[in-house]
Amino acid sequence: MPLQKPLKASQELIQELNRIAVLKRVRDKGPISRADLARETGLSPSAITSLTGALIRRSLIHEKELGVSRKGRRPVLLEFNYGGGILIGVEIEMDKVAIATTNLRGSLLNIQRCPFEDHSPDTVLKKTASLLRNVLEEVRASKISLYGIGVSFPGVVDVQTGACLFWADPGWGYIEVKKSLEADLGLPVLVEEDVRAEALGEFWFGLAQEVSNLVCIRVDNGVGAGVIIDGHLYRGTHNTAGEIGHIMVDPDGARCTCGHVGCLQTKISAPAIVRQAIEGLQHHPESALSGIPPGEITLQKIFDLKKSDPLCQDIFEEVSIFLGIAVATVVNVYDPEMVILTGSVIEQADELLERGKVTETRQVLRTAADKVDIQKSGFGENAGVVGAAALVFHNLISGPRFG
Numbered sequence: 001m002p003l004q005k006p007l008k009a010s011q012e013l014i015q016e017l018n019r020i021a022v023l024k025r026v027r028d029k030g031p032i033s034r035a036d037l038a039r040e041t042g043l044s045p046s047a048i049t050s051l052t053g054a055l056i057r058r059s060l061i062h063e064k065e066l067g068v069s070r071k072g073r074r075p076v077l078l079e080f081n082y083g084g085g086i087l088i089g090v091e092i093e094m095d096k097v098a099i100a101t102t103n104l105r106g107s108l109l110n111i112q113r114c115p116f117e118d119h120s121p122d123t124v125l126k127k128t129a130s131l132l133r134n135v136l137e138e139v140r141a142s143k144i145s146l147y148g149i150g151v152s153f154p155g156v157v158d159v160q161t162g163a164c165l166f167w168a169d170p171g172w173g174y175i176e177v178k179k180s181l182e183a184d185l186g187l188p189v190l191v192e193e194d195v196r197a198e199a200l201g202e203f204w205f206g207l208a209q210e211v212s213n214l215v216c217i218r219v220d221n222g223v224g225a226g227v228i229i230d231g232h233l234y235r236g237t238h239n240t241a242g243e244i245g246h247i248m249v250d251p252d253g254a255r256c257t258c259g260h261v262g263c264l265q266t267k268i269s270a271p272a273i274v275r276q277a278i279e280g281l282q283h284h285p286e287s288a289l290s291g292i293p294p295g296e297i298t299l300q301k302i303f304d305l306k307k308s309d310p311l312c313q314d315i316f317e318e319v320s321i322f323l324g325i326a327v328a329t330v331v332n333v334y335d336p337e338m339v340i341l342t343g344s345v346i347e348q349a350d351e352l353l354e355r356g357k358v359t360e361t362r363q364v365l366r367t368a369a370d371k372v373d374i375q376k377s378g379f380g381e382n383a384g385v386v387g388a389a390a391l392v393f394h395n396l397i398s399g400p401r402f403g
């Protein structure tokens with residue numbers, strides 16, 4: 001990881017650092033007294049009074065109960081206010097959008113899903129903005145504080161501009177996701193690549209809350225990894241860190257949407273699995289899939305037949321092997337404590353993970369093989385919206401400059 005450039009010290013920056021330090025302490029160690037906060041952070045009692053006052057006014061923390069006194073008055077304890085506000089998480093996919101509201105624990109309060117009539121950027125962004133306007137009206141009517149809107153988006157996202165630089169869907173090039181939604185809503189929006197948002201969701205609200213080094217792998221329409229190193233999201237120099245879907249695994253393989261040949265994505269993504277089944281029918285006319293029109297062959301149908309149908313069995317075996325290679329690769333490269341898998345391919349076949357682990361164990365250096373914890377996300381199909389909401393939480397806790 002490159003050394004960070006020194007940040008310019010200013011009063012505003014110091015205030016932000018102090019605010020983050022206090023908020024983190026209250027979240028991790030609360031209920032906690034102001035005196036203990038001052039001791040732990042090294043800040044003066046008057047600074048703590050001022051910072052906690054501002055956090056209470058924002059409903060991020062609240063006074064909970066009286067603590068145990070060493071002598072004299074019993075101190076008032078401060079606690080993180082998980083119900084103090086709402087986060088909005090938006091997951092945009094190629095063909096649909098999901099919008100959820102959550103509390104500050106990432107627990108879902110409400111969720112709605114809606115398909116897009118077509119895949120044009122204009123339809124996707126306008127439809128999303130229209131649904132968001134309805135959700136915002138409901139939030140305003142509830143009088144509960146809204147802390148922000150996070151949007152997870154497939155493709156390569158520039159987190160500074162919130163633009164999608166590349167999405168594999170034909171006709172989609174550079175898309176101003178953040179600019180368009182902000183102009184429509186009149187509110188700031190955070191945009192991040194889908195799997196990175198999911199990694200943050202696991203880090204703040206899910207299985208990886210006690211973990212500092214995490215890789216989240218999403219296997220869906222595309223394949224990618226979100227990487228958290230020492231508690232920081234790692235995006236790389238050109239926002240392409242974790243693009244494991246484009247690791248070449250077969251020099252004679254199929255053409256990938258990125259233009260290259262034999263990428264991992266051409267082996268284990270949902271469209272690749274369906275394509276392999278359709279192509280495989282030429283050699284397996286006896287397959288139960290033969291009677292189904294090609295346009296109706298789905299991932300679920302292929303996986304449902306994985307035990308009884310030789311074609312589906314072969315495909316399932318190969319997907320599990322390449323999934324194992326994907327996991328082994330990130331373990332060898334990043335040496336994480338935990339790897340979490342998400343996405344429709346993982347959701348629809350639990351055994352994939354177990355089979356994949358067999359390949360992974362054979363390919364990982366022995367020092368890490370038995371120690372890395374490989375799990376399926378506990379959020380199921382909601383991993384994307386929870387991750388999008390976690391973008392807002394991450395920004396709230398870590399501050400915009402330190403995310």
Ligand SMILES: [Zn+2]
Pocket residue numbers: 245246256257258259260263265
């Ligand atoms: Zn590729």
